[in-house]
Amino acid sequence: MSKVNITINGQALQVDAGMTILEAAQAAGIDIPTFCHDPELTRAGACRICVVEVAGARNLPASCTTPVAEGMVIETESERVQKARRSILELIWADHPHDCLTCEKTGSCKLQDYSYRYNVKESPYKGEARDIPLDDTNPFFFRDLNKCILCGKCIRKCHEINGAGAIDFMYRGFGTKVTTAFDDPIEESSCVFCGMCVDICPVGALIPKQGLQQGRSWEVDKVLTTCPYCGCGCTFYLHVRNDKIVGVTPNFDGPMKGHLCAKGRFGWDFVDSPDRLQTPLIKKDGEFVEASWEEALDLIAAKLKEVRAQYGADAIAGLSSARITNEENYLFQKLLRSLGTNNVDHCARL
Amino acid sequence: MAGLATAFGSGAMTNTIDDIEKTEVIFVIGSNTTENHPVIGYRIKQAVKKGAKLIVADPRYIELCDYADVHLQIKPGTNVALLNAMAHVIIKEGLADEEFIRERTENYAALRVTARDYTPEYAAEITGVPAEDIVRAARLYGAAEAAMIFYTMGITQHTTGTDNVLAVANLALLTGNVGKPGSGVNPLRGQNNVQGACDMGALPDVFTGYQPVTDESVRAKFAKAWGVELSGKVGLTVTDMFTAAGAKKIRAMYIVGENPYLSDPDSAHVRQCMDTLDFLVVQDIFMTETAQYADVVLPAVTWAEKEGTFVNTERRVQKVNQALRPRGNAKADWQIFVELANKLDFDWNYTCAEDIFKEITALTPSYAGITYDRLGANGIQWPCPGADHPGTPILHVGKFSKGFGHFSAVEHQDSAELPDADYPFILTTGRILHHYHTGTMTRRSKPLRFVQDEEFMQINPLDAKALGVTECDIVKVSSRRGSVKTRLKITDSVPPGVVFMTFHFKETAANLLTNPQTCPTAKIPELKACAVNIEKI
Ligand code: SF4
Ligand code: SF4
Ligand code: SF4
Ligand code: FES
Numbered sequence: 001m002s003k004v005n006i007t008i009n010g011q012a013l014q015v016d017a018g019m020t021i022l023e024a025a026q027a028a029g030i031d032i033p034t035f036c037h038d039p040e041l042t043r044a045g046a047c048r049i050c051v052v053e054v055a056g057a058r059n060l061p062a063s064c065t066t067p068v069a070e071g072m073v074i075e076t077e078s079e080r081v082q083k084a085r086r087s088i089l090e091l092i093w094a095d096h097p098h099d100c101l102t103c104e105k106t107g108s109c110k111l112q113d114y115s116y117r118y119n120v121k122e123s124p125y126k127g128e129a130r131d132i133p134l135d136d137t138n139p140f141f142f143r144d145l146n147k148c149i150l151c152g153k154c155i156r157k158c159h160e161i162n163g164a165g166a167i168d169f170m171y172r173g174f175g176t177k178v179t180t181a182f183d184d185p186i187e188e189s190s191c192v193f194c195g196m197c198v199d200i201c202p203v204g205a206l207i208p209k210q211g212l213q214q215g216r217s218w219e220v221d222k223v224l225t226t227c228p229y230c231g232c233g234c235t236f237y238l239h240v241r242n243d244k245i246v247g248v249t250p251n252f253d254g255p256m257k258g259h260l261c262a263k264g265r266f267g268w269d270f271v272d273s274p275d276r277l278q279t280p281l282i283k284k285d286g287e288f289v290e291a292s293w294e295e296a297l298d299l300i301a302a303k304l305k306e307v308r309a310q311y312g313a314d315a316i317a318g319l320s321s322a323r324i325t326n327e328e329n330y331l332f333q334k335l336l337r338s339l340g341t342n343n344v345d346h347c348a349r350l
Numbered sequence: 351m352a353g354l355a356t357a358f359g360s361g362a363m364t365n366t367i368d369d370i371e372k373t374e375v376i377f378v379i380g381s382n383t384t385e386n387h388p389v390i391g392y393r394i395k396q397a398v399k400k401g402a403k404l405i406v407a408d409p410r411y412i413e414l415c416d417y418a419d420v421h422l423q424i425k426p427g428t429n430v431a432l433l434n435a436m437a438h439v440i441i442k443e444g445l446a447d448e449e450f451i452r453e454r455t456e457n458y459a460a461l462r463v464t465a466r467d468y469t470p471e472y473a474a475e476i477t478g479v480p481a482e483d484i485v486r487a488a489r490l491y492g493a494a495e496a497a498m499i500f501y502t503m504g505i506t507q508h509t510t511g512t513d514n515v516l517a518v519a520n521l522a523l524l525t526g527n528v529g530k531p532g533s534g535v536n537p538l539r540g541q542n543n544v545q546g547a548c549d550m551g552a553l554p555d556v557f558t559g560y561q562p563v564t565d566e567s568v569r570a571k572f573a574k575a576w577g578v579e580l581s582g583k584v585g586l587t588v589t590d591m592f593t594a595a596g597a598k599k600i601r602a603m604y605i606v607g608e609n610p611y612l613s614d615p616d617s618a619h620v621r622q623c624m625d626t627l628d629f630l631v632v633q634d635i636f637m638t639e640t641a642q643y644a645d646v647v648l649p650a651v652t653w654a655e656k657e658g659t660f661v662n663t664e665r666r667v668q669k670v671n672q673a674l675r676p677r678g679n680a681k682a683d684w685q686i687f688v689e690l691a692n693k694l695d696f697d698w699n700y701t702c703a704e705d706i707f708k709e710i711t712a713l714t715p716s717y718a719g720i721t722y723d724r725l726g727a728n729g730i731q732w733p734c735p736g737a738d739h740p741g742t743p744i745l746h747v748g749k750f751s752k753g754f755g756h757f758s759a760v761e762h763q764d765s766a767e768l769p770d771a772d773y774p775f776i777l778t779t780g781r782i783l784h785h786y787h788t789g790t791m792t793r794r795s796k797p798l799r800f801v802q803d804e805e806f807m808q809i810n811p812l813d814a815k816a817l818g819v820t821e822c823d824i825v826k827v828s829s830r831r832g833s834v835k836t837r838l839k840i841t842d843s844v845p846p847g848v849v850f851m852t853f854h855f856k857e858t859a860a861n862l863l864t865n866p867q868t869c870p871t872a873k874i875p876e877l878k879a880c881a882v883n884i885e886k887i
Contacts, residue, residue, distance in 0.1 A: 138797075138800070139796055139797040139800045140797045160396070160399075161392055161396065162392055163384075163391075163392060163395040163396070163417075192388075192783060192784075193784075193797070193801065194388070209797075210797070221673075223671050223672070223673035224669070224671060224727060225653070225654070225669070225670050225671045225673065226542070226653075226660045226662075226668045226669065226670050227542060228542050228652070228653040228654075228791070229541075229542055229786050229791075229792075230386065230387055230388070230540065230541065230542060230786070231387065231538060231539030231540055231541060231542060231544060231545065231662055231663035232367075232387050232388070232389045232390055232662060232663060233542065233660060233661075233662025233663065233664075233666060233668055233729075234389055235668060235727070235729075238654060238673040240673045240674065243674055243675055244674075245654060245673065245674065251727065253727065253728075254727060254728060255367070255368070255666060255728055255729065256367070256389050259389040259392055260389065261388035261389060261783065262783065262784055262797070262798060262801070263388075263783075263784065263786060263792060263795075263798065266795070266797045266798065267786075267791065267792055267795040267797070267798045268654065268795070269794075269795050269796055269797075270652070270790075270791040270792070270794035270795050271652045271654050271655075271674065271677075272677070273636070273794040275636050275637065275794060276635060276636065276649070276677050276678065276680070277634065277635060277636060277637060277641075277647065277649035277650075277678075277680065278649055278677065278678025278679055278680060279649060279678060279679045279680075280646065280647065280648050280649060280679070281646070281647040282645070282646050283644065283645050283646070288647065291646075293679070293681070293689070296646050296648060297686075297689055297690050297693050298693060299646060300604075300631055300646055300690060300693075301690060301693035301694050303602060303628075303629045303645075304602055304604075304629075304694065305694070307601045307602040307628065307629065310601075311601050313581065314581075314583070314585075314599075315599065315600055315601040315602065316600070316601070316602045316603070316604075317585075317586060317591045317594070317595070317600045317602075317603050317604075318603070318604040318605075318606070319588060319591070319603070319604070319605040319606065319608055319610065320547055320552035320606055320607075320608075321543075321547065321552075321606045321607030321608050321683075322540075322541035322542070322543050322544040322546075322547045322608075323541060323542060323543060323607045323608075323653075324543065324547075324606060324607050324650075324658075324683045325543065325546070325653075325656070325657075325658025325659055325660060325670055325683075325684070325703065326543070326546040326549065326550050326658060326659045326660070326661065326667070326707070326710065327658045327659065327684050327703045327706035327707055327710070328606075328658065328682075328683040328684045328687065329543070329546060329547045329550035329551075329552045330550040330551070330558065330706060330709075330710050331683075331684050331687040331688065331691075331698075331700075331706060332552060332606060332683075332687055333550065333551045333552050333553075333557070334576060334691075335687055335690070335691055335694075335696075336585075336604075337557075337563075337572075337576075337578075337580055337581070338576060338578045338580075338691070338694075338696055339694070340579070340580075340581055341581060341585060342554050342555070342563050342581055342583060342584055342585030343554060343585035343586045343591065343600070344551075344552055344553070344554060344585055345552065345553060345554050345585070345586070345587050345588045345591065346544075346547040346548075346552045346553075346588070346608065347541075347588060347608045347610065
């Protein structure tokens with residue numbers, strides 16, 4: 001790949017030709033704000049928060065859509081750039097609800113982060129407040145379109161990555177909003193509740209219903225793990241607070257690129273189902289009675305030994321599981337085989 | 351699995367999910383990918399939008415058909431005829447990769463002989479697919495520089511399951527679509543750790559990494575490492591275990607994390623067999639239908655409460671990390687096994703999952719180079735034979751695991767149970783997007799339950815009209831083995847004469863109906879086709 005020489009914030013860099021300014025800056029560890037950009041989606045160039053100053057150019061180009069060119073001299077935080085970003089934020093605040101105190105997005109909201117970064121407290125513009133009713137009809141996520149900044153990422157994610165195509169821009173001007181074909185609640189659309197739109201919304205317009213008021217983003221532990229459902233093996237972060245799962249975020253850097261389906265994204269609440277078995281049970285006279293581990297394991301060991309002594313090891317069989325870990329499958333077959341039988345299988349055939 | 355191991359020497363997915371972006375043609379047969387493997391479904395749809403061609407062979411009109419260049423709507427159980435006819439066209443039109451066949455395969459002559467009779471017209475009679483569509487599919491697949499095949503249970507859950515897989519493998523060998531990027535034969539694994547359970551030797555004939563129990567030197571290696579004597583007699587498969595239990599040959603059974611009462615075909619029979627046992631242990635997170643039959647139930651923890659590894663469908667070993675403390679008195683399955691082993695007088699001293707993993711890698715050549723540290727955030731695809739080996743995204747590069755790729759001559763055979771006057775419909779079973787397996791987890795998830803919490807058997811509008819039933823009506827579905835009542839969804843995604851049910855809902859347990867007849871080689875039951883009758887009630 002051919003290279004070009006550019007300078008960003010005084011730093012001379014050699015980067016791949018064909019990169020955008022944003023990509024070149026990110027590769028050099030320079031953070032440029034973005035709202036509407038997502039590396040795997042088509043470039044919209046819609047929000048303009050990512051503008052930079054390029055020596056010799058009259059306007060401030062959007063860094064997410066502008067390719068680098070030989071000899072380009074770029075400033076990402078110049079006075080002019082900051083001023084432009086401030087006015088974009090002020091425009092957004094003209095009709096954005098001042099709800100950060102209780103908004104679930106606080107701490108992971110780009111609007112909040114950039115307002116802090118550029119010290120934007122309020123808007124000089126007196127906008128008419130939007131008053132779109134909350135879409136609260138499904139158990140997966142809220143849609144509070146009054147908070148939407150129209151970056152369009154949810155739409156592109158839904159069309160380009162999922163393929164469900166459940167949502168799109170509708171109406172024009174001040175009335176523009178992201179909605180379903182007939183402006184119906186999302187559950188009546190082709191939405192499959194993958195939640196991928198929720199996880200890339202830069203603001204609090206799309207909020208998962210699980211884990212409400214159970215922890216700010218900086219208060220939760222994020223534990224990387226692998227989905228317990230299908231064989232795709234998506235990885236994601238479980239958000240944990242006070243020994244409870246309160247949410248999930250995708251692992252955008254993982255082999256599955258952070259794509260998820262509804263099961264992995266929202267289907268973890270079985271973990272604290274009241275139906276969970278809590279203690280060993282032994283059947284006595286046709287009824288299960290609670291037992292200690294000691295009692296239960298002693299009984300199993302005694303019975304297995306008895307059956308082996310009386311009928312031989314091949315009168316014992318074990319069915320392992322495609323749900324449990326490798327380590328557990330390994331130990332289970334080791335257990336059966338150590339008892340003297342190869343009668344071990346699992347339900348992969350089913 | 352058995353089929354693919356015969357053809358290539360390994361039963362696993364040959365290529366990787368990322369390869370979907372590199373291929374020209376995707377051939378999906380017997381896999382409702384967007385419902386069962388959603389993120390792989392996304393990738394396939396994305397690839398098509400970027401120009402890849404898509405062939406779908408499925409009795410139902412599935413979502414991927416919207417994206418397909420050709421939909422081969424075959425009658426259930428006619429895969430071999432279709433695949434042989436595609437081979438026929440590829441050979442006849444000179445689309446075969448002669449050099450690949452010469453250098454890397456064996457037994458090609460046998461396929462040539464068999465394929466000769468499978469003209470598209472002949473296959474059209476058997477499959478119900480127009481001959482010109484078969485030709486079109488064959489040309490697309492045959493002419494591509496690189497083409498990938500994906501399949502799942504729609505191929506394997508037939509009495510001819512192994513033959514189906516061999517016929518799929520034939521196509522890939524014929525066109526040189528093995529061992530290079532964007533190609534391969536790719537069985538998609540249904541459950542999170544099916545691949546791992548197989549890799550770990552939770553199979554009656556092999557230890558870890560598919561090392562045969564019948565091989566004396568392998569047995570000696572494990573016997574020495576474990577300090578026990580080992581049997582060289584191949585064990586029973588799951589379906590044979592239940593029959594053996596019914597015949598009192600198996601007296602004690604230990605079932606971990608599975609619900610065969612709902613997932614096995616002909617559950618009434620399974621239930622009888624379980625009743626006959628002297629002693630049954632079930633270890634699970636919930637009181638499943640199967641656990642009800644147990645003498646002892648042991649409470650295990652969920653994946654969020656323990657550490658370990660899973661292997662995904664593309665052979666990627668990935669970490670599972672503990673996020674929560676065990677609930678109640680429940681314990682991790684591995685801890686339970688360790689405690690029980692010590693009561694059985696084996697001296698097991700594992701203190702954590704990693705101790706176990708180290709023993710696995712020491713005894714398993716294809717895992718030898720993997721450590722927890724190396725797994726990091728992205729995992730490693732086996733085979734990974736050494737500490738500095740990066741893992742293997744594509745199998746059979748330059749050479750098949752078994753030396754030469756093996757062609758097999760396979761003939762079409764009817765399903766074990768065809769529709770007749772008493773049972774005029776074919777029932778086919780599968781999964782839907784928002785549920786999983788027997789529903790023990792997904793039906794206990796509030797949001798997922800909301801999407802759907804009962805069965806809606808799919809039936810074609812013409813059949814519905816003939817039966818005088820309408821949307822959401824309840825009907826009685828019966829097979830030779832049992833009957834269930836279910837609501838209906840009228841949709842032309844199933845062709846006339848075919849109905850579709852899931853096995854997620856215990857109230858409408860589809861496996862009371864299904865046929866336990868198995869494929870003689872792979873011992874996989876024919877869950878994808880059985881004859882049923884439908885009555886309005
Ligand atoms: S949840 Fe998924 S399918 Fe639904 S609108 Fe969002 S991206 Fe689209
Ligand atoms: S809902 Fe969120 S992601 Fe979608 S357009 Fe609005 S701000 Fe952007
Ligand atoms: S998130 Fe969905 S697609 Fe991914 S592994 Fe889990 S069940 Fe499969
Ligand atoms: S991020 Fe560049 S225009 Fe929105």
